[in-house]
Amino acid sequence: MLASLVARPRLVLAAIALLTLVGGLGATRLERRLDPRGILPPSEGAGASADARVVVLMRASGDGIRTDAALDHLHAIARALEAAGAKVDGLTRTPLPTSRRGARGLAALDAELSADEPRGEAVRALVTGWPEHFPGGLAGLGERVGELELAPLVASDTPTTEEREVLRGWIDGPSLRGGLVGASGRSLMLVVDDIDFDAIERVVVALPPPPGVEVDLSGRGALEATIEREVGASPWFVFALAALGNLLVLFVGFRHATSVMAPLAAGGVSVALVMGALGWLGVPLTLLTVLLPPLLLTIAVGDGVHLASRFAEERAHYPPREAAVRAARHTAGPCFATSLTTAMGFGSFALADSPALRELALVAAAGVFVAFGVALLLVPALLSLDRRAPPLPPRRLALPARFALARPGAALALAGACAALGTLGAGGLRVETRLLDPFATDHPARQAARWLEREHGGLLRLVVEAPHDPATPTGFAALGALESALREAPGVVSVSGPRSLMTTIAATLTPRPAALLADPEVAPALASLAAESPTYRALVERGARIELGLRDLPAHEVEALAAALEARHGVRVGGTSRQSARALDAIGRDLARGFALALALVMLVIALTTRSLRAALASLPPNLLPLVMVAGWMGARGIPLDAGTAMVFAITLGLVVDGSLHFLARYREARAAHDPGAAAEEATRGAGRGVVLGGLTLLAGFGALLASPFGPMATFGELSVVALSSGVLAELVVMPTMLARVVR
Numbered sequence: 153m154l155a156s157l158v159a160r161p162r163l164v165l166a167a168i169a170l171l172t173l174v175g176g177l178g179a180t181r182l183e184r185r186l187d188p189r190g191i192l193p194p195s196e197g198a199g200a201s202a203d204a205r206v207v208v209l210m211r212a213s214g215d216g217i218r219t220d221a222a223l224d225h226l227h228a229i230a231r232a233l234e235a236a237g238a239k240v241d242g243l244t245r246t247p248l249p250t251s252r253r254g255a256r257g258l259a260a261l262d263a264e265l266s267a268d269e270p271r272g273e274a275v276r277a278l279v280t281g282w283p284e285h286f287p288g289g290l291a292g293l294g295e296r297v298g299e300l301e302l303a304p305l306v307a308s309d310t311p312t313t314e315e316r317e318v319l320r321g322w323i324d325g326p327s328l329r330g331g332l333v334g335a336s337g338r339s340l341m342l343v344v345d346d347i348d349f350d351a352i353e354r355v356v357v358a359l360p361p362p363p364g365v366e367v368d369l370s371g372r373g374a375l376e377a378t379i380e381r382e383v384g385a386s387p388w389f390v391f392a393l394a395a396l397g398n399l400l401v402l403f404v405g406f407r408h409a410t411s412v413m414a415p416l417a418a419g420g421v422s423v424a425l426v427m428g429a430l431g432w433l434g435v436p437l438t439l440l441t442v443l444l445p446p447l448l449l450t451i452a453v454g455d456g457v458h459l460a461s462r463f464a465e466e467r468a469h470y471p472p473r474e475a476a477v478r479a480a481r482h483t484a485g486p487c488f489a490t491s492l493t494t495a496m497g498f499g500s501f502a503l504a505d506s507p508a509l510r511e512l513a514l515v516a517a518a519g520v521f522v523a524f525g526v527a528l529l530l531v532p533a534l535l536s537l538d539r540r541a542p543p544l545p546p547r548r549l550a551l552p553a554r555f556a557l558a559r560p561g562a563a564l565a566l567a568g569a570c571a572a573l574g575t576l577g578a579g580g581l582r583v584e585t586r587l588l589d590p591f592a593t594d595h596p597a598r599q600a601a602r603w604l605e606r607e608h609g610g611l612l613r614l615v616v617e618a619p620h621d622p623a624t625p626t627g628f629a630a631l632g633a634l635e636s637a638l639r640e641a642p643g644v645v646s647v648s649g650p651r652s653l654m655t656t657i658a659a660t661l662t663p664r665p666a667a668l669l670a671d672p673e674v675a676p677a678l679a680s681l682a683a684e685s686p687t688y689r690a691l692v693e694r695g696a697r698i699e700l701g702l703r704d705l706p707a708h709e710v711e712a713l714a715a716a717l718e719a720r721h722g723v724r725v726g727g728t729s730r731q732s733a734r735a736l737d738a739i740g741r742d743l744a745r746g747f748a749l750a751l752a753l754v755m756l757v758i759a760l761t762t763r764s765l766r767a768a769l770a771s772l773p774p775n776l777l778p779l780v781m782v783a784g785w786m787g788a789r790g791i792p793l794d795a796g797t798a799m800v801f802a803i804t805l806g807l808v809v810d811g812s813l814h815f816l817a818r819y820r821e822a823r824a825a826h827d828p829g830a831a832a833e834e835a836t837r838g839a840g841r842g843v844v845l846g847g848l849t850l851l852a853g854f855g856a857l858l859a860s861p862f863g864p865m866a867t868f869g870e871l872s873v874v875a876l877s878s879g880v881l882a883e884l885v886v887m888p889t890m891l892a893r894v895v896r
Contacts, residue, residue: 158480159473161533168530172421175428182431186380186439206352207371207608208233208242208342209600212364217338218320220311221362226340227306229367232355238347243319243332243340244306247685248656274680278661281677285668286661327656330646334607341608349377368600372587372612372728378597379590380439382862387442390856390865394446395419397852398453405845406460408542414534415456415849419449421530422523430515440512443857443865444519450853451494451807452523454846455487458814459531461842464542476536484528486817489761490810491524493754497806500746501799504739552884554840557833560889567886570878571777577784584706585736585794587612587729590863601704609646610701614714615727618696622650628675631696634721638698643705643713649698650691654678699727707733707794739795747802754809762816771812774886778808778879785874796864800871807850808879811843815887832891840884847880 157164210217210226227244234240279286305322306315323333323340332341344352353369361367395416402412423445430437462483466475498516501509535542556563588611591598605611618634621627631651638647657678658665668674682688691697702710710733714725754775759768779801783793791797815835822834854876857869 157529158477158532158536161473161476161536164529164533168421168526172424175421175424175426178428178431179424180431181434182427183434183436184384184442185436186383186442188376188379188439205371206344206349206369206373206377207604208344208352208356209339209368209370209604209608210341210361211334211339211366211368211603213338216364217334217340218323219362220316222340222365223311223316223319225359225361225365225367226342227311228309228359229355230342231309232359233342233344233347233352236347236351236355238352239345240342241332241687242342243322243328244311244315245304245342246332247303247687248305248322274677275661278674278677278681282668282671282674285664287663325659327659330607330609331648332608334603336607339603339607341604343371349373368596368603370597370600370604375587375591375597375601379862383439383442383860383865385861387437387445390860391423391445391449393859394449394853394856397856398450398849401845401848401852402453402457405457405841405848406464406542408464408540410535410538410540411460411464411542414531415453415460415527417534418456418523418527418530419452422448422452422519422526425522425526426515426519435511435515438508438511440508441515443868444512444516446853446856447516448519448523450850451491451520452527453849453853454810455491455524455527456531457846457849458487458842459483459527460535460542461845463532463535465838467541472539473536476532479535480528480532482821485761486814487524487528489757489813489817491520493757493809493813494806495520496750496753496757497802497804500750500802501743503746503749504742506735506739506742509739509742552840552881554833554836554888556885556888557829557836560893563885563889567773567777567882571780574777574780574782574784577787578780580787580790581783582790582792583740583794584708584792585733585740586704586706586792587732588704589792589794592863595863605645605703608701609648610644611704612702612710612729613727614700614702614710614717614725614729616649616698616700616717617694617724617726618698618721619723620696622654622692622696623676623679625672625675627696628654628679629672631698632669632672634723635698637721638700638717641700641713641717643702643709644700645703646701647698648701650679650682650688650696653685653688653691654682657681702729706792707736711737736795740793740798743795743798743802747798747805750802750805754805758809758813758816761813762820767816770890771809771816771887773890774882775805775809775812775879777882777886778804778875781878782871782875786871791867791871796868797871800868800875804872804875804879808875808883810846811839811880811883812887814839814843814846815883815891819891828891832888835891836888840888843883844880847876847883850876851880 208229210222210229212219212222216222223244226242230240230242230245234245279289283289305311305318311319322328323337329335329337334340349369356367356369398416398419399412402415406412426448427445430441459479463475463479466478466482469475470478495517498520499513502513504510504513588598588601591601601611616634616638618631620630620634622631628651631649635647635649635651638644654675655665655669658668658674662668702713705713710729714730714733717723717725755768755772758771759765762768782800782804785791786793786797818835818839819831822831822838825831826834851873854869854872857872858866860866860869
């Protein structure tokens with residue numbers, strides 16, 4: 153069947169051209185959904201969106217944040233966001249206890265309290281019940297606070313002179329420091345919900361800040377939107393760079409136009425077919441599948457390299473069409489086996505709970521076999537139409553393998569030294585995932601997030617739901633003890649909840665709030681006052697809801713902290729940070745299990761392909777050495793092992809084994825006529841050049857990821873380059889030695 157198809161090149165080319173046209177039309181329908189949360193499995197928990205919000209962060213040096221222009225600008229952004237449908241918490245929009253018209257005396261205060269019966273009763277009960285904390289009783293309270301109101305500080309479109317003074321009082325006071333006001337008093341924060349990032353950004357861009365004031369968008373929502381944009385900005389540039397790199401490798405390796413263009417054409421057609429199928433099926437590109445175009449291009453080109461290399465050998469003895477048939481027949485088996493192992497590397501992600509990882513496993517595995525089929529048909533068809541015989545790849549490409557056969561002891565010693573260095577470096581490998589890992593140290597998003605973490609009560613958020621009613625003396629006391637314990641927990645930067653708001657109200661009413669709050673009996677009166685605030689009501693809907701601000705802790709430490717709080721205090725802990733931590737830990741475990749399974753299956757494929765268990769065992773050292781080198785490189789460079797970098801091990805395992813399979817196929821072919829040593833040398837001459845060129849094309853494709861502006865994608869490219877380059881050297885130096893000494 154294969155021979156009959158290859159023998160009809162024009163029919164094959166016409167069919168592939170038609171399929172490519174259909175695929176290209178489908179690719180125009182392809183959508184992109186690059187939301188980082190799509191990687192995580194769906195989960196449930198308390199406060200699922202508590203730290204998914206976007207923060208508008210306004211900073212200024214010195215007292216610049218207290219100027220009229222800065223305060224007016226903050227309020228203008230808040231009002232514009234509310235007009236766009238957002239829920240906004242900020243200094244001018246969050247209900248805070250305020251005295252609007254100065255001292256009014258007892259009569260005015262008494263009339264006001266009588267007009268608002270629930271609040272009046274609460275204030276009277278508070279003042280008369282604890283006279284030691286309210287000097288002068290109601291009269292003294294009237295002199296101090298005048299007309300007390302719990303409402304947004306600015307009601308109009310522009311703050312008045314009086315309202316600006318009140319705002320400056322809150323900036324200078326301690327109550328809001330580390331929250332809406334930065335700990336140093338040099339920044340203000342708006343927390344925005346119920347609106348997408350693009351709409352927030354449009355509002356901020358449309359309102360340029362006054363001189364000396366800087367406005368940034370931060371928080372988890374902003375960081376995730378930044379990731380989505382940076383990934384979306386680079387895939388086709390990376391694809392073009394991968395194609396250019398492959399073109400240069402093929403030109404240097406073959407110096408024959410058809411031998412250069414045929415593998416590239418196979419790669420381009422493969423990408424068009426896979427992306428077109430996704431478009432026709434309505435499957436969008438995700439943060440993971442966006443990697444596939446350059447990878448599929450490279451994989452198809454790699455198969456094409458082995459076909460073109462074998463064609464050059466056969467063409468020295470046979471006419472074009474027969475040489476193409478023979479090249480396809482001899483290469484089909486090894487290329488199918490390498491496609492199978494590569495698909496197994498991607499397929500290991502199918503064990504993950506993440507739908508995005510399972511989708512990557514399915515699409516990538518299918519794409520690898522599409523690339524194999526296209527290369528097996530298209531490359532021989534194009535080569536058979538060229539009447540000029542291509543030159544053989546340079547013999548010097550096999551020099552490392554010939555050196556290994558001549559000096560096996562030195563080759564194995566070199567491999568052992570590399571393994572020792574990799575193992576030593578791997579001792580410094582960290583296993584952790586942090587929210588800010590995708591961003592370089594000098595990235596503006598990281599710098600703004602660090603400011604938010606340092607000045608505004610933490611970057612990550614945990615939501616603690618406690619079974620305490622702050623309106624009762626018992627619940628108020630228990631909540632105070634809980635908040636004190638939570639502040640001492642490792643990694644916690646800030647604690648805010650219903651009791652915190654009640655504390656702010658107490659600080660407005662009495663000059664000695666700490667002494668007042670020490671008596672739990674004050675709880676009902678303070679709760680009645682706080683109940684006017686929608687923020688407070690949201691915090692007590694189901695018991696008491698407390699938000700913890702955390703540093704950018706590793707995911708496993710976030711989960712450990714949440715579990716410890718639940719076990720120690722009998723509370724329920726949730727929030728997006730915990731959900732993400734759990735999901736990332738689960739993905740890491742899934743990838744580890746998948747890698748172990750993929751390794752076992754790859755060895756099984758080698759054993760079945762070569763019909764030799766010894767061959768499978770002999771191929772272990774050259775294929776595990778690159779993975780040891782990657783672990784050592786990560787430890788030396790300080791790159792943590794997380795869900796993203798763990799993918800490198802499974803994917804590159806399926807790729808580096810390609811050279812072993814081609815070596816073994818050539819060795820088995822040569823062993824029929826030669827002794828083991830001569831067969832190993834013959835396999836080296838036949839497969840060595842293809843292994844080098846195939847490895848270089850993989851390096852060109854994966855190395856293109858280094859140009860991505862998205863940090864994790866560039867890191868993926870860096871680690872892949874380390875794995876593939878050390879894999880090529882291991883195949884050329886270790887594999888021939890193992891063939892001659894072990895396989896036999």
